[in-house]
Amino acid sequence: MYEDASRGRCRAEGRRNSVEGMEITTSDLGLAARVQNLTKSYGAGENAVTALDGVSVGIRKGQFTAIMGPSGSGKSTLMHIMAGLDAPTGGRAWIGDTEITGLGDLDLTILRRRRVGFIFQAFNLVPTLDALGNILLPFELDGRRPTALERARIDALVERLGLGARLGHRPHELSGGQQQRVAIARALATAPELVFADEPTGNLDSRSGREVLELLSFASRDQGQSIAMVTHDAIAASHADRVLFLGDGRIVADHPRQSAEQIAAYMLAAEVAA
Amino acid sequence: MTAVAVVPESTATGPRLGWLRERGMGASILVAGLSAAFGVVLVEATVYIGDMLQADPYIGDSGTLAVVVAILSVLLIGMAMYVAAIVTANTFSTIIAGRTRRIALKRLIGASARSQRTEVAGQGLVVGAIGAIIGVVAGLVITAAGVWAADHLIAGAPEFSLAQPTILLPALGVALTTWAAAWVGSRRVLTVTPLQALGGSVDRTHEDAAARPTRHVGALLLGILGVALLVFGVLVGLTTPLGVVIAFVGGLLSFTGLSLGAVLVMPPLLRLVGRAFGRSATARLAAENALRYPERSSRMAIGVVMGVTLVTMFAVALESIKALLAQAAGGQLDPQFSIIMDAFAAVMMVLVGISAVIAGVGLVNLLTIGVVQRKRELGLLRAIGLSNGQVRRMILLEALHITITATATGLVLGIAYGWIAAQSLLGSVRMPPSFEQTAGLIVPAVPWIPVAIIVVATAVLTLVAAAAPTRLATRVAPVEALAVE
Numbered sequence: 001m002y003e004d005a006s007r008g009r010c011r012a013e014g015r016r017n018s019v020e021g022m023e024i025t026t027s028d029l030g031l032a033a034r035v036q037n038l039t040k041s042y043g044a045g046e047n048a049v050t051a052l053d054g055v056s057v058g059i060r061k062g063q064f065t066a067i068m069g070p071s072g073s074g075k076s077t078l079m080h081i082m083a084g085l086d087a088p089t090g091g092r093a094w095i096g097d098t099e100i101t102g103l104g105d106l107d108l109t110i111l112r113r114r115r116v117g118f119i120f121q122a123f124n125l126v127p128t129l130d131a132l133g134n135i136l137l138p139f140e141l142d143g144r145r146p147t148a149l150e151r152a153r154i155d156a157l158v159e160r161l162g163l164g165a166r167l168g169h170r171p172h173e174l175s176g177g178q179q180q181r182v183a184i185a186r187a188l189a190t191a192p193e194l195v196f197a198d199e200p201t202g203n204l205d206s207r208s209g210r211e212v213l214e215l216l217s218f219a220s221r222d223q224g225q226s227i228a229m230v231t232h233d234a235i236a237a238s239h240a241d242r243v244l245f246l247g248d249g250r251i252v253a254d255h256p257r258q259s260a261e262q263i264a265a266y267m268l269a270a271e272v273a274a
Numbered sequence: 275m276t277a278v279a280v281v282p283e284s285t286a287t288g289p290r291l292g293w294l295r296e297r298g299m300g301a302s303i304l305v306a307g308l309s310a311a312f313g314v315v316l317v318e319a320t321v322y323i324g325d326m327l328q329a330d331p332y333i334g335d336s337g338t339l340a341v342v343v344a345i346l347s348v349l350l351i352g353m354a355m356y357v358a359a360i361v362t363a364n365t366f367s368t369i370i371a372g373r374t375r376r377i378a379l380k381r382l383i384g385a386s387a388r389s390q391r392t393e394v395a396g397q398g399l400v401v402g403a404i405g406a407i408i409g410v411v412a413g414l415v416i417t418a419a420g421v422w423a424a425d426h427l428i429a430g431a432p433e434f435s436l437a438q439p440t441i442l443l444p445a446l447g448v449a450l451t452t453w454a455a456a457w458v459g460s461r462r463v464l465t466v467t468p469l470q471a472l473g474g475s476v477d478r479t480h481e482d483a484a485a486r487p488t489r490h491v492g493a494l495l496l497g498i499l500g501v502a503l504l505v506f507g508v509l510v511g512l513t514t515p516l517g518v519v520i521a522f523v524g525g526l527l528s529f530t531g532l533s534l535g536a537v538l539v540m541p542p543l544l545r546l547v548g549r550a551f552g553r554s555a556t557a558r559l560a561a562e563n564a565l566r567y568p569e570r571s572s573r574m575a576i577g578v579v580m581g582v583t584l585v586t587m588f589a590v591a592l593e594s595i596k597a598l599l600a601q602a603a604g605g606q607l608d609p610q611f612s613i614i615m616d617a618f619a620a621v622m623m624v625l626v627g628i629s630a631v632i633a634g635v636g637l638v639n640l641l642t643i644g645v646v647q648r649k650r651e652l653g654l655l656r657a658i659g660l661s662n663g664q665v666r667r668m669i670l671l672e673a674l675h676i677t678i679t680a681t682a683t684g685l686v687l688g689i690a691y692g693w694i695a696a697q698s699l700l701g702s703v704r705m706p707p708s709f710e711q712t713a714g715l716i717v718p719a720v721p722w723i724p725v726a727i728i729v730v731a732t733a734v735l736t737l738v739a740a741a742a743p744t745r746l747a748t749r750v751a752p753v754e755a756l757a758v759e
Contacts, residue, residue, distance in 0.1 A: 080753050083657075085657055085751075085752050085753045085756075086751070086753045105661075105662060106661050106662070106663070109656070109659055109660070109661040109662070110659065110661070112657060112658065112659050113658065113659025114659070118657050118658055120654070120657075120756065123650050123651070123654060124654065125654075126559070126651060126654065126655065127566075127651065128559070128562035128563060128565075128566050129558075129559075129562065133558075137555065137658060138658055138659055140554070140555035140558070141555045141658070141659045141660055141664065142659070143554065143555070186658070
């Protein structure tokens with residue numbers, strides 16, 4: 001199975017490489033973000049660890065993509081580099097049509113603020129700000145107030161996420177599920193080009209987890225929000241339109257929507273083969 | 275040391291004194307060292323002045339002046355130790371907040387809460403002892419230099435031996451108060467449950483407000499009684515200089531009330547100053563950070579408030595007295611008297627200023643630990659778009675928030691106390707030209723040099739306080755901070 005997948009990867013790369021010279025843009029490819037030949041290694045010499053080993057992949061616009069893989073497969077590193085949180089050792093990365101590799105810290109920060117949304121596993125919220133303060137934070141960091149249009153979107157989000165009565169609450173007064181919903185509202189509020197979710201259900205009970213996943217797939221289905229979610233949970237990944245598998249720093253499979261059983265079976269087989 | 279031995283650090287966690295490298299311990303040693311050195315120098319100076327007075331043929335062996343100097347030293351040393359104790363207790367309680375997980379893990383394995391607390395207090399004793407030793411050495415060096423200078427400057431300086439057994443008193447006092455302060459600051463250990471080691475628990479934003487109504491009522495009563503006595507002292511002072519005695523007691527009570535009730539007084543003031551910073555995201559985050567642990571911030575500020583209040587008080591009181599006496603003398607003050615007054619004021623301001631320095635060390639330390647403990651939150655903020663410049667601004671504003679609040683409060687209180695002192699002492703002085711009317715209510719005279727020094731010192735303190743945490747916070751990559759467990 002690994003063999004098949006890497007052959008598939010080579011074919012895909014070949015296709016992309018053939019148009020390389022024409023300066024084709026990420027959006028021409030229908031992608032919200034992409035990386036090319038990405039490598040990341042830590043340490044040097046004998047102790048060097050390779051987290052990513054020549055990864056080329058794109059996150060399709062308007063889709064909900066799950067990035068799966070066992071611990072140490074490089075999935076979090078891939079997400080961090082794609083989101084402009086970390087710099088690769090080699091290769092290139094784009095968000096929209098902006099190449100982010102080589103951008104300075106300030107440019108990256110502003111890019112994350114305006115064009116990327118984040119949902120982490122835990123500690124998503126600033127504990128000193130109430131729910132609304134957290135949702136509006138990306139705007140305030142940008143030194144502006146939401147426009148009428150953005151305000152309407154936030155109101156709709158708050159309504160849809162059932163946070164209306166909780167806006168004045170501080171994070172420690174909210175349940176884990178409510179905290180994640182506030183984080184979702186914040187991530188979607190700026191209508192970013194891409195939302196990155198890192199194990200967004202990892203700390204939740206199964207019911208709250210399901211709610212969070214339904215909200216994410218709704219956002220992508222209904223509003224065309226591009227979402228990339230890192231997870232090792234087959235049930236979580238089954239909500240996605242597309243499932244990428246990473247193993248040992250490489251993309252080893254790229255599947256369309258699958259059931260949790262199929263995903264789990266694939267993971268099990270990969271585990272046994274390893 | 276025995277307390278440390280009860281729950282020995284395992285070889286796996288490093289050397290037995292490895293905890294001394296923990297952030298905050300160094301500053302606690304510095305605080306203990308400063309107050310011990312201050313104590314040693316004052317004790318030596320008191321003995322020296324006593325010897326000098328005895329040698330003086332005019333003052334001779336009337337011991338009154340020597341006793342006054344001795345009482346003054348005891349008061350000053352006591353105050354420095356009190357501020358140092360507040361700072362140390364605060365530091366330890368903050369260090370423990372950061373150790374919660376480790377303590378919970380030990381509790382999970384089977385350590386009792388009590389043994390954990392004893393361990394922390396034992397660390398306090400070690401810190402206090404190290405600080406005391408360093409302080410004694412530093413104090414002796416400073417005294418030796420001072421004696422050497424005096425021998426060359428003053429004709430007929432007395433023979434003086436540095437080996438005064440009484441210098442052991444401040445050293446012992448510092449070691450013991452640091453121990454006690456660590457014990458008080460470690461109260462939190464008792465609230466750590468083994469479950470907290472298992473993770474998943476959400477960070478509490480606000481310290482459990484540990485409502486101790488009795489202490490608050492006590493502080494309030496002291497405050498009210500103190501203010502009443504201050505007013506009474508001013509009124510009595512209009513007819514007799516003895517008003518100053520009543521006002522002195524009032525000042526002592528109200529000041530004690532203030533330091534005990536800091537948690538009641540400081541947060542509203544902090545909030546007020548926070549609002550003045552505007553509505554930008556960084557300003558709001560900074561203002562919220564300064565109020566995140568109201569008790570911690572209040573205690574952090576109150577030491578600075580005390581120092582600034584006392585310095586300002588001496589400055590304003592003496593300036594007002596000078597102004598009033600000049601008026602009473604028909605415009606001109608005896609220049610010799612004026613110089614003596616100024617010198618006395620300067621010496622007193624430097625001496626009480628030491629407490630402000632100790633409080634400043636505590637403030638720098640606490641801000642740094644606070645930022646270190648917020649590493650993950652900083653990572654989150656950086657991820658969602660807080661730039662490094664905004665991080666810098668946020669931390670600077672956070673420091674500024676506390677220093678401005680503390681200094682402004684101290685200046686206002688100091689002017690009030692200083693004015694009351696002058697007013698209650700000299701309100702009954704008869705004034706020219708007829709000498710039938712008394713001075714009545716006077717306007718406080720505020721000397722601008724000490725005020726300017728205080729403002730500059732505040733600015734320096736703010737920059738120093740912001741420097742270390744800023745360096746730590748901007749050096750951290752967001753990914754690294756997000757990975758912190």
